[in-house]
Amino acid sequence: MPRLTARERREGYQREYAFQQRHGKPFFPHVVFHDTIVSLIVVALIMGITVLWYAQFGAIPTDPMAERTGGLLGPAYEAKADPGVLGYHPQPDWYFFFLFELLRIFKTPQLLIVGTIIIPTIWMVLLIGWPFIDRNPDRRLSRRPIALSIGVMVPIVLLTLTFYGSKVPAEGGVASTEPGAAAFAAGACSTCHVLANAGTAGNVGPVLDEAKPDYATALALITNGQGSMPSFKATYTEDEISCLAGYVATWSAAVGTTPGPGAATAKDYPASCEKAGGIFAGTPSSAAGP
Amino acid sequence: MSTLLPPPKELAMLPVDWVEERSGAISFGKFMLFRNVPKDISWLQTLGSALITVFILQATTGIILAMYYQPTPETAWMTIQWITNEATLGWLVRGMHKWGSSVMVVLLFLHMGRTFLFGAYKYPREMTWITGAIIFILVMGMSFTGYLLVFDERAYWATIVGVNINGTAPILGPALSYILMVGPEIGTHTLSRFYSLHMLVLPSAIGGLIFLHMLLVVRLGVTSPPWSRMEPTERDV
Incomplete structure (x- = not known):
């Protein structure tokens, strides 16, 4: 794909914009109709999950400091935070599982920074700077093999990390009777x-x-x-x-x-x-x- | 006598005209509603508006929660418990805020994926992508700061691990951890700092960026799908 000059690029966009102005459809009612339907579905979905979440709660505990348990969708709340409690499971919300999994991969003190800082920083820079990295002017996927493979790979990597990050620690063996x-x-x-x-x-x-x-x-x-x-x-x-x-x-x-x-x-x-x-x-x- | 007052129809329009003459709000509204968009956009281009809906939902439920929530280590968990168990429909408000955040992250991914696959970030829309990417990172910040506020076991320890992750950064890391927690450990001021970030700093930043993002979308026009052809419609024939 030959590079376009700045002028060709600008004129191409202006032609497209003018065409859109002349032959497009008005925002109202077409877009407003689609937007309203999707927004309603999304709000209904959030309400639906909330109702399901509420329905799977256990009874309000008689002990005022206890956790109110739940099922698959999680508890209403766990017990109050207490640094003095022995057991703890630092599980983040699901959208940070990928980061949690990176912690597990780079677990040695020397490599830790790769998972905690270096990879997330590279991701953020790539995310923000992407329009300057991908200089291919074509928008058709068939002409963007590199962008397409990146676009397929990134979700796969993130989903894999999220999946493994969601796993709670495996069941271990039996503790010995040694002190400690x-x-x-x-x-x-x-x-x-x-x-x-x-x-x-x-x-x-x-x-x-x-x-x-x-x-x-x-x-x-x-x-x-x-x-x-x-x-x-x-x-x-x-x-x-x-x-x-x-x-x-x-x-x-x-x-x-x-x-x-x-x-x-x-x-x-x-x-x-x-x-x-x-x-x-x-x-x-x-x-x-x- | 009747010459003193205009006919009823014009009378009704007086306040509208008054506003229009002074602000141009009516013609701006008309422009927004009746501006042309590409003829072949459809359901795939609704994710951005769905995100604005969820943002408004999060703001509304968040405002209601803020009326009852008290961000101190002694009261935070108690007020969450009260909102969930006692307040009228409190569980619904809190639940929608909680699950709304998950839905927002999913929608952000889908919206970004659609933009990516359609190449809609290309010239001249680079700035639209950048504002969107920053919104994405700030929304992750919202999730992180909101997670602690419940102040249960999981929230507490996950936040410590999260803050420690920031702390591993060279040079700035330890200072950043200290600033986030307002000291070496999670305490009274950590909660109020996270609360302030969660309900004042980050939402206003996100709101401002959404405004810029939309301004750019309207100014540059919605991107037509990559397969779109510039061919005349029946109307021109």
Whole structure:
């Protein structure tokens, strides 16, 4: 397709515009009719989904602080936000699933920025700048093979990412009885991390069995968060964080080697777990435990 | 006597003429209604107007919600609960606002896809595409800021992850996170900041851009489909 000169381009548009003025149809009633019908359908659709959403709610809970459950279309609301709650599932609204999935793909700390910043920024630049990238003056799809393939590919990629992003963490195995294991499996950690000893299969953050953080690293990460990982200062006490860090350091190091303490840095593990008590306490296996 | 007052028909037109003479609103309305558009546009070109309808719906339901909602950590979740369970048709207003946002994102994709496939962003309509693309990004911002306002478990943790994602950006990231949350953690001021962004900053920006977008559409004329031929209609024969 030969490039048009600026003048040819302008005159082509002016010819088309003049033709449209002379031979077009008036906005009212033709366009107004179509627009009204579609708008009514859209509003009816929104109302319809809302009614279905309402119909699948459970009864108003007697406990004033409880979640009001729902079915397929989700609850009316979950329990009130509380940073002190152990378990959490940071699931975004469906239109951010693609971003959530990118987080899972680029989960190591070094690559994280690719998923969180670099790819979304490139997408936004391409989106806004698209008219300047596609310089082909033809509008017929048969003459726009590159644009057509991009136009088909982008929705496929986005839909795929959205589909995989919508999947909740896979069911893991059974947690061991080691101190800290039950807390790790029941708490926020399991949503994002794989740790064989706790039987968790969360696939958002790094696989701890491979990352094998030492005690100091784990302690700093749980306390302050990093990248997309939240800080759990407000959720856990100091003993609880120390217990989790010790547990992670010890049992991620144990993977792939002979079972036993691999992280000598976790000095006060499992003592901190006993001090934290409750779900954090456990029964260390005498054979393999530290 | 009768010469003092014009005949009834003219009398009725007096206020209309008064407005027309001072603003041109009547002739502008006539122009908008009876301007010609390409003869072969049809259902595929209705998505933009459907989006304006959803925008108006979101604004209306949002205004009603704002009458009851209180953006503090203590009251946000309680007022959402009250709107859903107690207020007359509160569930309908909140539900339509919630699901309206999903429908809006889907319609935005379809509208953009149609524009893309028809090549309607090409000369001289580049600016129309750019304003639309910015509207799209701002609508995603609306979704993000609106999600926290329910202040339930999911909203809280998803927002932390979202803000942390911003925080991974080089140089500006940590500052951006801090500005969004008004501190290192989600607190009282985070909610009111998100609320202010969600109901004042972003909607007015989107509204302004929609106005520009439509101004450009009217000025440049609606794009005819790519298969359209410039052939005379029966009327010319």
